[in-house]
Amino acid sequence: DAGVIQSPRHEVTEMGQEVTLRCKPISGHNSLFWYRQTMMRGLELLIYFNNNVPIDDSGMPEDRFSAKMPNASFSTLKIQPSEPRDSAVYFCASSISGTETQYFGPGTRLLVL
Amino acid sequence: GNSVTQMEGPVTLSEEAFLTINCTYTATGYPSLFWYVQYPGEGLQLLLKATKADDKGSNKGFEATYRKETTSFHLEKGSVQVSDSAVYFCALSFPSGGSYIPTFGRGTSLIVHP
Numbered sequence: 001d002a003g004v005i006q007s008p009r010h011e012v013t014e015m016g017q018e019v020t021l022r023c024k025p026i027s028g029h030n031s032l033f034w035y036r037q038t039m040m041r042g043l044e045l046l047i048y049f050n051n052n053v054p055i056d057d058s059g060m061p062e063d064r065f066s067a068k069m070p071n072a073s074f075s076t077l078k079i080q081p082s083e084p085r086d087s088a089v090y091f092c093a094s095s096i097s098g099t100e101t102q103y104f105g106p107g108t109r110l111l112v113l
Numbered sequence: 114g115n116s117v118t119q120m121e122g123p124v125t126l127s128e129e130a131f132l133t134i135n136c137t138y139t140a141t142g143y144p145s146l147f148w149y150v151q152y153p154g155e156g157l158q159l160l161l162k163a164t165k166a167d168d169k170g171s172n173k174g175f176e177a178t179y180r181k182e183t184t185s186f187h188l189e190k191g192s193v194q195v196s197d198s199a200v201y202f203c204a205l206s207f208p209s210g211g212s213y214i215p216t217f218g219r220g221t222s223l224i225v226h227p
Contacts, residue, residue, distance in 0.1 A: 004156070031212045042219040043157075043202065050211055091156050100145050100164075100206055100213040104156030 002026070004105035006092050012111045018080040021108045024073055025094030033102060034067055034077050035091040043091075049075065050097055082112045115140045119203050119218035126193055126225050134188040134221045136177075136203035144205035146170075146179050146186040147215065151200040160188075160201070198225045 005024040013019055025032050033048040047057040052069045060067070064083070069075040079086055089109050093102040120135040138146065145164045149157040161170030166181035175190045186203060200222050206215040 043217045045214065048212060048214065055212070056209075056214075093156070095212065097211050098208075098213075100147070100162065101159050102157075102213075102215065104158065106154070106156050 004092055004094050004103055006090075006105035006108050008108060009106065010109045010111075012113065013082055014113050015083055016081045017112075018078065019082045019086075019110060019112075021077040021079075021090050021092075021110070023075045023077070023092030023105060025075070025092070026103055027073070029094035029096055029103070030072065031095045031097045032069060032075050033093040033095075034075070035093065035104075037089045037091060037107070038087075046077070079110075082110075084112045086110065087112050115144070115205060115207070115216045117203050117205055117216055117218035119201075119221050122200075122220075122222035124221060124223050126223070128195055128225055128227050129192045130225075132188070132190040132193045132197075132223065134201055134203075134223070136186045136188065136218060138184050138186065138203075138205050140184075140205055140207070142207065143181070144207050145213070146177070147204040147206065148175070148177055148186070148188050149202040149204060149217075151202065151220070153199070157202060193223070193225045195225045195227055198223055 034046040046059045049069045089107045091107045093104045095102045116139045147162045148160040150160045161172040163170040163179040169178045200220045203218040204215040206213040
């Protein structure tokens, strides 16, 4: 069975450019989570969705970050404009609402120069 | 608020050594407790979990017991292998708005030498 799929796996961009990260959750999962992982701050929850609806975006660092989930099988995390401090590994995870286990994608490693 | 504290790494061991990674938590109420493992270049995956006091989670030779009195969930393995080299995350979660939202520790890197 396919797990959580993220693309791209690696992204190198220049400061000021727009970055779009993509996620396809496991089929049948109706909760989706975006995380950011850095050495300094560890693993941070940015936003999560239930049934395609954003529930809590209090972890989104600032207005430069936005996330959408137009349907049950696709979500995006956009950074516009990007800054060097956004460099991190971004993970998408999905779960079945009401259950405890989250299933993580392989992550997108973002480097902003 | 809720928080999870893990021992800092890296933990460096020889193959077949005994492993302990300490984890303590602070929470209001009785959360579920988890250990996730992250192998190099991959996302986190659930290793084991325990949902109530005195429960023992186990998987792949790893064990952890939910200790309410000490608010701990230490990870142990009797004989580690090189393939166990990874980063281990302790986490707790409560239900929130229909989902379980985990609070993760900072992670502990384990390096096992042949």
